[in-house]
Amino acid sequence: MADAISTPASSGSASPPATAAPAATASGALKLQVSDLHVTYRGRGGDDVEAVRGVSFDIPDKPGKGEIVVFLGPSGCGKSTILKTVAGLLPPTRGQVLIEGHPVTGPGADRGMVFQQYTSFGWLTVQENVEYGLRLRGVPKEERRAQAHKILERVGLLQFARSYPKELSGGMKQRVAIARTLINRPALLLMDEPFGALDPQTRWEMQGMLIDISHREDNTILFVTHDVSEAVYLADTVYVLSRRPARILHRMDIPGFEERSLSLKASPQFREAEERLLQLLYAPTVTPVKDQTPPAPTTSATGK
Ligand SMILES: Nc1ncnc2c1ncn2[C@@H]1O[C@H](COP(=O)(O)OP(=O)(O)OP(=O)(O)O)[C@@H](O)[C@H]1O
Numbered sequence: 001m002a003d004a005i006s007t008p009a010s011s012g013s014a015s016p017p018a019t020a021a022p023a024a025t026a027s028g029a030l031k032l033q034v035s036d037l038h039v040t041y042r043g044r045g046g047d048d049v050e051a052v053r054g055v056s057f058d059i060p061d062k063p064g065k066g067e068i069v070v071f072l073g074p075s076g077c078g079k080s081t082i083l084k085t086v087a088g089l090l091p092p093t094r095g096q097v098l099i100e101g102h103p104v105t106g107p108g109a110d111r112g113m114v115f116q117q118y119t120s121f122g123w124l125t126v127q128e129n130v131e132y133g134l135r136l137r138g139v140p141k142e143e144r145r146a147q148a149h150k151i152l153e154r155v156g157l158l159q160f161a162r163s164y165p166k167e168l169s170g171g172m173k174q175r176v177a178i179a180r181t182l183i184n185r186p187a188l189l190l191m192d193e194p195f196g197a198l199d200p201q202t203r204w205e206m207q208g209m210l211i212d213i214s215h216r217e218d219n220t221i222l223f224v225t226h227d228v229s230e231a232v233y234l235a236d237t238v239y240v241l242s243r244r245p246a247r248i249l250h251r252m253d254i255p256g257f258e259e260r261s262l263s264l265k266a267s268p269q270f271r272e273a274e275e276r277l278l279q280l281l282y283a284p285t286v287t288p289v290k291d292q293t294p295p296a297p298t299t300s301a302t303g304k
């Protein structure tokens with residue numbers, strides 16, 4: 001492990017922003033603005049690892065409408081690093097991260113992160129793990145219990161409420177971590193390959209749950225995956241990243257699908273989006289950011 005090189009190096013916070021004024025566009029405030037983000041890890045023997053180079057993207061705030069933005073890129077390219085800087089866990093070496101116009105200086109209750117590795121407390125039961133955030137906020141026991149039951153039911157773990165994480169499979173542990181984060185209803189949800197350990201059917205159910213949540217809670221979800229099909233299914237927008245150091249190679253807006261059913265994945269529209277993304281992922285050359293949004297679908301697009 002090494003620390004990220006940061007400015008200031010020892011504060012554990014993001015570099016000071018050029019301006020503290022809230023960012024705004026013609027259409028309104030930006031939910032998230034990442035500008036010229038660079039992250040380099042300092043190696044022990046002086047071997048620096050440049051993980052992220054000049055990544056910039058904006059997510060506008062669309063009131064009343066959830067938004068899922070997917071980062072797709074090869075293993076080791078810097079995806080987790082980008083999420084960690086947005087989470088406030090890692091300071092940028094250069095550049096800045098603004099949430100609703102305010103610079104990120106550390107973790108905050110407005111953000112929830114589901115890590116790539118399972119992150120539950122081993123000494124708490126599944127239910128206690130899920131209730132943890134509510135307990136910190138002083139939510140009364142009965143209310144905590146009721147909310148935890150609801151969310152455990154959604155992730156299919158109600159039967160295991162009294163179990164300890166060590167008694168669960170990898171995919172079940174991951175679902176506990178997801179439930180623990182979702183129960184806090186963060187405005188910005190950061191998910192780092194959260195469904196990697198799940199079988200296709202459970203994965204499908206979890207993807208559906210996430211889309212439901214984004215619609216219902218009007219939050220923004222930053223989602224990292226290697227899986228092209230998952231990207232097309234979930235995303236409003238996909239950013240295709242280069243090999244390390246991560247740079248944004250392409251942006252693709254995914255057409256809204258009217259209804260998400262199992263047959264959707266076999267539809268020509270879905271297949272076409274997958275094919276385009278695959279081509280972008282495996283394109284040998286590194287080119288500047290290009291908008292690869294496909295033409296509008298012929299059917300009406302209201303699903304997202
Ligand atoms: N704490 C750290 N100290 C030093 N180098 C690190 C650290 N964390 C990540 N790296 C390096 O930064 C690069 C990007 O890592 P990162 O975890 O962001 O990749 P990733 O795209 O999430 O990969 P994967 O898809 O395999 O999870 C890698 O070369 C990795 O070795």
Ligand SMILES: [Mg+2]
Nearest residue numbers: 079080116192
């Ligand atoms: Mg990762």
